[in-house]
Amino acid sequence: MNQFEVALPIKLGQFVKLASLAETGGEAREMIEMGDITVNGQVETRRGHHLDDGDVVALNLADGEVAVQVSARQG
Template sequence: MSKAPIQDVEIAEEPIRLGQFLKLAGIAEDGGHARELLEAEQVLLNGRLETRRGAQLRAGDVVAVGERRARPVAPRDPGA
């Protein structure tokens, strides 16, 4: 059984807090939901359990909740 593809999520600047990223990626509905996911120990950051909402993410980090996986990416250069 293969893993779900990783969703790339553009961020405005690095670092981004994990709670904010969960909302931006659509994994959490709001800040309260993000907190619930973290408190329930359902969030993995780069394969390790993460419970800190303020954990700092950088481009390339992989966040997983259940079958969903997402990673922050730098914004694309509009001139490229």
């Protein structure tokens, strides 16, 4: 699993795009609304859901899942 360092607080929709799970904000919104994104193993359909340090955001694909752990940027 990869880690992606960001300044917190960050919303799920922003993180999905920044972590390259989606190419555009619109694509991120669609993936979240369709239930293709999980946070800590639970489907999350709210783009505005605030992520915490250590949360695991995963994109569920037909051939598996791509998971990225949120890492708080220091300083």
